[in-house]
Amino acid sequence: MNYLNIPYRIFPLGDSAITVDFGNVIDEAVNNEVIGRFHQLKNYPLHGMIEMIPAYSSLTIRYDVCTVRKNTTIDITAFDWMKNKLDELLQLPMSAPQTSSRLLQIPVCYENGFAPDIKQLAAIKNLPVEEVIQVHTAREYKVYMLGFLPGFAYMGELDEKIAIPRKAQPQITFPGSVGIAGKQTGIYPLRSPGGWQIIGRTPLKLFDADREDPTLFQAGDTVKFYSITENNFYEIQNSLSFKRGDWSKV
Amino acid sequence: MSLKVIKAGILDTIQDMGRYGYQQLGINPNGAMDKYAMQIANALVGNDLQEAVIELHFPGSVFRFTQPTLIALSGADFSPSINGVPVPLHHCIAVNKKDELQFNKPVSGARAYIAVHGGLEIKEWLQSRSTNLKAGAGGFRGRNLNKNDELLLKSKNDFCYLLQGNDSKILPWFAGFAANEHSPEIFFLPGNEWEWLTEESKKIFTTTPFVITEQSDRMGYRLENTPLITLTNEEVVSSAVGFGTIQLLPVGKLIVLMADHQTTGGYPRVAHVITAHQSRLAQMKTGDEIWFRLTDHQTAEELLVKQQQHLLQLQNACIFRLQEYLHADRY
Numbered sequence: 108m109n110y111l112n113i114p115y116r117i118f119p120l121g122d123s124a125i126t127v128d129f130g131n132v133i134d135e136a137v138n139n140e141v142i143g144r145f146h147q148l149k150n151y152p153l154h155g156m157i158e159m160i161p162a163y164s165s166l167t168i169r170y171d172v173c174t175v176r177k178n179t180t181i182d183i184t185a186f187d188w189m190k191n192k193l194d195e196l197l198q199l200p201m202s203a204p205q206t207s208s209r210l211l212q213i214p215v216c217y218e219n220g221f222a223p224d225i226k227q228l229a230a231i232k233n234l235p236v237e238e239v240i241q242v243h244t245a246r247e248y249k250v251y252m253l254g255f256l257p258g259f260a261y262m263g264e265l266d267e268k269i270a271i272p273r274k275a276q277p278q279i280t281f282p283g284s285v286g287i288a289g290k291q292t293g294i295y296p297l298r299s300p301g302g303w304q305i306i307g308r309t310p311l312k313l314f315d316a317d318r319e320d321p322t323l324f325q326a327g328d329t330v331k332f333y334s335i336t337e338n339n340f341y342e343i344q345n346s347l348s349f350k351r352g353d354w355s356k357v
Numbered sequence: 358m359s360l361k362v363i364k365a366g367i368l369d370t371i372q373d374m375g376r377y378g379y380q381q382l383g384i385n386p387n388g389a390m391d392k393y394a395m396q397i398a399n400a401l402v403g404n405d406l407q408e409a410v411i412e413l414h415f416p417g418s419v420f421r422f423t424q425p426t427l428i429a430l431s432g433a434d435f436s437p438s439i440n441g442v443p444v445p446l447h448h449c450i451a452v453n454k455k456d457e458l459q460f461n462k463p464v465s466g467a468r469a470y471i472a473v474h475g476g477l478e479i480k481e482w483l484q485s486r487s488t489n490l491k492a493g494a495g496g497f498r499g500r501n502l503n504k505n506d507e508l509l510l511k512s513k514n515d516f517c518y519l520l521q522g523n524d525s526k527i528l529p530w531f532a533g534f535a536a537n538e539h540s541p542e543i544f545f546l547p548g549n550e551w552e553w554l555t556e557e558s559k560k561i562f563t564t565t566p567f568v569i570t571e572q573s574d575r576m577g578y579r580l581e582n583t584p585l586i587t588l589t590n591e592e593v594v595s596s597a598v599g600f601g602t603i604q605l606l607p608v609g610k611l612i613v614l615m616a617d618h619q620t621t622g623g624y625p626r627v628a629h630v631i632t633a634h635q636s637r638l639a640q641m642k643t644g645d646e647i648w649f650r651l652t653d654h655q656t657a658e659e660l661l662v663k664q665q666q667h668l669l670q671l672q673n674a675c676i677f678r679l680q681e682y683l684h685a686d687r688y
Binding site for chain 1: 377378379380381382383384385482483489491492493494495499546548549591593594595596597598599601602619620621622626629630631632654655657658661662665
């Protein structure tokens with residue numbers, strides 16, 4: 108993986124968090140930088156840091172103001188201290204790429220009952236439904252970030268041929284529903300109102316509170332979809348061992 | 358050895374300081390809406406400040422104790438009573454076996470807290486006892502409290518001797534400074550997209566009141582005022598948000614994110630409520646007015662440090678009083 112020297116800007120996210128912004132874009136190289144820096148800070152955490160939230164093109168660090176201030180002189184705010192530390196750190200090159208190198212193969216049933224929006228998408232894009240499926244399963248996608256719902260992965264980049272804006276009105280969406288919004292694709296881990304165009308459903312459980320790792324995806328993962336029949340869907344659903352690591356044998 | 362729900366409230370959950378470390382997986386932090394009040398209640402009964410408590414909305418649950426214990430109430434004043442006799446907030450109260458605690462009417466505030474001496478026996482999920490309603494995990498079975506739920510108490514101490522046959526007893530210490538300053542003033546720091554607002558909109562933001570609408574809950578408060586206007590049509594690529602983040606919706610209205618907020622968002626972040634004022638905000642309800650006041654990092658951090666110092670002082674004082682009292686009473 109190639110790390111560029113991407114210019115960044117640091118701004119406060121309130122009084123207890125700080126964001127490093129690499130440019131307000133959806134771009135794989137920028138996201139690699141975010142995830143690389145995320146792993147770098149995970150290995151060398153800053154004093155008072157509580158957690159990090161990597162996103163498309165930004166990395167946010169939550170910190171404990173009282174802990175940080177105990178270590179600083181009265182003249183400097185916790186925010187300034189964090190900002191200085193981050194500036195120092197961002198001058199350093201990252202060592203070996205530490206992003207996830209996992210490739211996750213995700214079975215998806217694109218048949219009617221599971222794909223309420225696929226026909227309309229095909230019609231708008233002037234493609235046969237089969238080609239929509241073929242295009243969606245052809246590429247490997249990168250998990251840029253997780254957000255919105257527990258375990259919801261924002262993936263990209265989608266082929267322009269099947270890119271379509273989200274719905275005007277969110278609708279109730281079932282767990283496992285695979286959606287498209289612009290040039291992103293993603294899967295709803297939980298039943299939720301959602302605005303993404305639903306083109307299929309996976310029988311895999313993307314979120315399970317009882318698993319040691321409750322979510323299937325992590326930022327940095329690579330994902331490839333493959334098409335299954337409705338029968339396959341129920342077979343997998345019934346036979347699945349949901350532990351992470353086991354699912355890939357499906 | 359428990360606290361039993363004999364009548365369910367509208368939305369009562371187990372909460373603590375929140376679940377941090379998992380937002381990178383899209384798992385929101387939850388936690389008490391008013392963490393200051395939560396910690397005061399814990400301090401009063403001699404607990405670790407971070408111990409899990411019950412957060413109540415009005416109408417709240419009715420509870421029955423199956424053993425004598427110590428409790429403290431804080432946050433909103435829902436006119437609490439034990440066996441029909443009013444009891445005060447911000448005191449340590451010894452309660453007896455079979456006592457019934459109920460909340461009679463909403464007097465002030467929006468969220469009340471009950472801390473029990475020693476804490477509740479609640480299993481941690483991802484290092485926190487807070488309830489995540491969306492994921493159906495954490496807290497008491499991942500949901501709000503229902504009739505017949507039984508919350509086990511960690512402490513097996515028998516405080517029967519304190520009561521000397523009384524139903525309940527107000528112990529002689531309280532948190533004086535705790536009484537919430539019910540001020541509509543909420544301090545904020547500018548957000549990254551603050552400069553997107555027109556001068557006129559900034560003026561509206563800082564000089565006119567915003568009213569909390571009915572579309573307000575633990576996830577966030579939607580606010581009503583003249584729609585605000587931005588100078589740009591630029592979009593924000595999804596990025597982290599937090600408790601207190603004030604987002605500008607496309608219709609020009611504001612939403613303040615609260616304890617159950619999503620981890621990331623794509624609306625302009627025009628401002629952030631300072632942490633020290635989140636407690637005040639958490640006690641506001643539909644129809645209340647908010648007046649936003651611009652502040653700076655130095656002030657925001659100092660107010661937060663001061664709150665923390667108050668809590669630690671209170672905790673030390675309460676532990677001392679509790680030891681002294683228990684000792685004196687026994688011998």
